[in-house]
Amino acid sequence: MRGGTVAVVGGSIAGCAIATAAARAGADEVVVLERTQGRLQDRGVGLCVHDERAVELGASGALPEGIAAHRLERRRWIVRDGAGEPGGRVIWEQPFPFHSYHWGLLWRGLRESVPDSVVYRQGETVTGVEAAGTGGAEVRLADGSAERYDLVVGADGYRSVVRAALCPESRPHYAGYVCWRGNFDAARLAELGSGADSVPEAVTTVCFPGGTCVVYRIPGPDGPRVNWVLYAPPPRDGQLRFDDPTSFPPGGLTAELARHLAALLDREFPPYWGRALALTDPADVFVQPIYDLETPRTAAGRLLLAGDAASVVRPHNTSGAAKALQDATAFAEGWRGADSVEELLLAYDTARGPAGRELVALARRLGRAQVEQTPAWSAMSGPEMTAWWQSQLAGAASIGGQAMPR
Numbered sequence: 001m002r003g004g005t006v007a008v009v010g011g012s013i014a015g016c017a018i019a020t021a022a023a024r025a026g027a028d029e030v031v032v033l034e035r036t037q038g039r040l041q042d043r044g045v046g047l048c049v050h051d052e053r054a055v056e057l058g059a060s061g062a063l064p065e066g067i068a069a070h071r072l073e074r075r076r077w078i079v080r081d082g083a084g085e086p087g088g089r090v091i092w093e094q095p096f097p098f099h100s101y102h103w104g105l106l107w108r109g110l111r112e113s114v115p116d117s118v119v120y121r122q123g124e125t126v127t128g129v130e131a132a133g134t135g136g137a138e139v140r141l142a143d144g145s146a147e148r149y150d151l152v153v154g155a156d157g158y159r160s161v162v163r164a165a166l167c168p169e170s171r172p173h174y175a176g177y178v179c180w181r182g183n184f185d186a187a188r189l190a191e192l193g194s195g196a197d198s199v200p201e202a203v204t205t206v207c208f209p210g211g212t213c214v215v216y217r218i219p220g221p222d223g224p225r226v227n228w229v230l231y232a233p234p235p236r237d238g239q240l241r242f243d244d245p246t247s248f249p250p251g252g253l254t255a256e257l258a259r260h261l262a263a264l265l266d267r268e269f270p271p272y273w274g275r276a277l278a279l280t281d282p283a284d285v286f287v288q289p290i291y292d293l294e295t296p297r298t299a300a301g302r303l304l305l306a307g308d309a310a311s312v313v314r315p316h317n318t319s320g321a322a323k324a325l326q327d328a329t330a331f332a333e334g335w336r337g338a339d340s341v342e343e344l345l346l347a348y349d350t351a352r353g354p355a356g357r358e359l360v361a362l363a364r365r366l367g368r369a370q371v372e373q374t375p376a377w378s379a380m381s382g383p384e385m386t387a388w389w390q391s392q393l394a395g396a397a398s399i400g401g402q403a404m405p406r
């Protein structure tokens with residue numbers, strides 16, 4: 001396919017990758033419309049990408065070279081030990097072939113690789129999208145103006161405006177629990193003295209009744225940081241509502257949720273890990289309700305969805321960034337093989353629709369097993385943990401996303 005105008009709504013991980021793919025593929029004009037005014041990198045938290053996905057995405061050009069990453073090799077599952085071992089007791093270890101990234105540094109690497117021909121406009125909030133009579137799609141902006149493009153890509157995250165136009169029936173579904181996440185300077189671990197062997201190459205998963213907490217190192221702009229994500233239900237008698245994605249501001253840590261977190265750390269965590277998480281500056285603790293969402297279609301008319309706009313996968317699967325970059329790879333491949341926008345959209349939906357739905361289903365199983373219906377962790381043997389893990393995968397090769405078909 002040659003030429004054409006493309007608007008990408010959202011300029012985060014998926015948006016930068018898709019804009020790059022469209023420009024490299026030969027679109028005449030690519031515009032990114034990002035509502036954020038300031039620096040997106042201020043959102044910095046950790047995420048991981050499976051090593052095999054990183055190799056594939058490096059080869060396709062979707063993951064630029066040279067972005068700081070920290071190698072992780074093993075994952076230890078630990079419980080608070082009745083005998084009082086400060087670091088807890090390891091109940092299972094498994095391979096964990098991932099690299100961890102700092103969100104802001106990953107975004108910066110993707111943003112810097114967006115070709116100069118792409119116009120990246122910040123402070124542009126898209127309020128709606130609809131088919132244009134002339135065969136394209138029209139984007140409406142917050143200032144009341146409208147712009148027409150041959151193709152509009154929704155890379156606008158879990159509350160996507162473009163998805164509302166393409167799949168009005170699909171709405172994020174609240175999983176019934178939230179995550180608290182935070183990060184702090186890894187050098188501060190020295191304040192705790194000894195008590196646990198916080199091996200930098202290992203991910204630690206603290207297991208407790210009704211939840212889990214994943215802790216790992218990430219690179220940071222000023223040196224290594226410790227990143228953690230704790231999944232558990234919110235206070236039962238609390239006043240907060242999470243059932244609708246608009247009911248809770250992203251990131252909001254209320255006094256009630258801060259107290260609940262402190263009580264959880266005190267009651268359920270091995271002392272070392274409770275004290276480690278308490279090193280986090282309260283300004284660096286965020287709360288996020290966990291949602292999932294699958295869409296019946298990822299492209300139709302002149303609209304296409306990528307990243308979290310196309311499917312919201314519970315984070316247990318550690319696949320969100322890789323999936324967004326795979327979407328951009330599929331977009332580029334679809335463009336190369338298509339003679340028209342219609343052919344591009346069909347090829348993209350055929351490749352990415354089922355992949356997204358499978359990820360959502362796998363992450364739901366992971367969430368059920370690791371938060372909603374946790375086993376009696378302390379009684380689990382190694383072989384029982386292995387069988388428990390395999391039952392979550394249910395035939396999938398691993399977490400972290402699947403290889404793209406060649």
Ligand SMILES: Cc1cc2nc3c(=O)[nH]c(=O)nc-3n(C[C@H](O)[C@H](O)[C@H](O)COP(=O)(O)OP(=O)(O)OC[C@H]3O[C@@H](n4cnc5c(N)ncnc54)[C@H](O)[C@@H]3O)c2cc1C
Nearest residue numbers: 010012013014035047048126156157307308315319320321
């Ligand atoms: C706790 C947690 C842990 C995670 N851990 C991992 C992990 O380990 N590994 C992993 O791969 N992934 C992880 N993820 C997921 C990953 O961060 C996302 O899936 C990935 O970044 C894809 O994001 P995106 O670009 O599609 O959407 P987003 O990053 O949400 O970006 C959407 C963009 O669109 C903009 N926007 C929204 N609406 C509009 C509008 N109307 N007009 C204009 N702009 C708009 C927003 O400002 C934003 O910049 C995790 C997520 C969470 C919450």
